[in-house]
Amino acid sequence: MxxxxxxxxxVWLSDAGGLRYHLxxxxxxxxxxxxFRDTVxxxxxxxxxxxxxxxxxxxxxxxxxxxxxxRGFSEIVALEPDPIARRWLAWRARRLPLRFDxxxxxxxxxxxxxxxxxxxxxxxxxxxxxxQVAPAGGGHWHERLADALAGQHWASYHDVISTxxxxxxxxGPVSCDTRRLETVLERFWPGGRLALVDHxxxxxAGPSQPADYALWPLGPGRWHLIEWVVHRxxxxxxxxxxxxxxxxxxxx
Ligand SMILES: C[S@@+](CC[C@H](N)C(=O)[O-])C[C@H]1O[C@@H](n2cnc3c(N)ncnc32)[C@H](O)[C@@H]1O
Numbered sequence: 257m258x259x260x261x262x263x264x265x266x267v268w269l270s271d272a273g274g275l276r277y278h279l280x281x282x283x284x285x286x287x288x289x290x291x292f293r294d295t296v297x298x299x300x301x302x303x304x305x306x307x308x309x310x311x312x313x314x315x316x317x318x319x320x321x322x323x324x325x326x327r328g329f330s331e332i333v334a335l336e337p338d339p340i341a342r343r344w345l346a347w348r349a350r351r352l353p354l355r356f357d358x359x360x361x362x363x364x365x366x367x368x369x370x371x372x373x374x375x376x377x378x379x380x381x382x383x384x385x386x387x388q389v390a391p392a393g394g395g396h397w398h399e400r401l402a403d404a405l406a407g408q409h410w411a412s413y414h415d416v417i418s419t420x421x422x423x424x425x426x427x428g429p430v431s432c433d434t435r436r437l438e439t440v441l442e443r444f445w446p447g448g449r450l451a452l453v454d455h456x457x458x459x460x461a462g463p464s465q466p467a468d469y470a471l472w473p474l475g476p477g478r479w480h481l482i483e484w485v486v487h488r489x490x491x492x493x494x495x496x497x498x499x500x501x502x503x504x505x506x507x508x
Pocket of ligand 1: 274313314315316317318319320321335336337338341360361362363383384385388389
């Protein structure tokens with residue numbers, strides 16, 4: 257059985273954006289990252305939110321995004337602070353109705369709440385960002401999402417853990433409804449202790465929502481376990497609903 261060992265949290269932000277990340281993407285996007293990119297494309301294709309507008313939070317230059325599958329939206333708004341990424345994404349998405357907005361929905365006293373007020377009718381895709389940026393004021397994204405976006409369609413792919421330990425050969429994408437992170441880790445890594453960075457995003461849409469997992473081989477000797485979750489608003493989940501079901505899962 258794999259045992260998780262929490263070492264530190266969200267420490268590789270410089271790898272997640274800026275020049276260093278773009279250089280990695282140039283090097284690995286078409287080969288090392290291809291299987292992961294195909295997986296993200298399949299996740300996105302299955303999502304199909306009933307919205308005309310899509311908001312991308314942290315798309316970078318779209319290195320892992322299935323841009324060709326976004327043609328059905330009448331407007332796509334990208335929220336991305338990296339100027340190199342914005343220029344590159346604008347070029348890559350030149351056939352899409354893409355525009356940029358300077359609003360920062362991850363900061364402030366009530367992170368994410370601006371998504372509801374500024375883009376109430378839009379679906380929101382968090383593009384591998386919530387495992388790399390902690391909510392201002394502390395806490396977990398689980399509670400923030402449950403508070404701010406209960407009534408909105410959103411999906412996210414994000415780092416759950418990252419590690420230098422080589423995964424099992426052939427460990428492919430899986431769907432899991434387990435509430436134990438260790439059970440997911442066992443599908444990807446051999447038994448024993450696993451030195452890892454916990455990005456504190458496991459079961460981000462709540463423990464009752466199914467989740468998908470895949471490996472992102474960021475670079476030689478570095479692997480990220482990525483989770484994909486979807487939230488669809490329903491009468492049963494909303495402001496004032498029982499939020500206890502939306503707390504982050506606790507350890508074993
Ligand atoms: C790992 S990268 C995303 C990778 C991207 N999905 C791709 O396909 O290459 C994380 C991104 O989040 C962006 N980011 C950081 N803070 C942000 C914020 N407050 N709002 C929106 N994006 C942010 C970074 O600039 C970076 O481009």
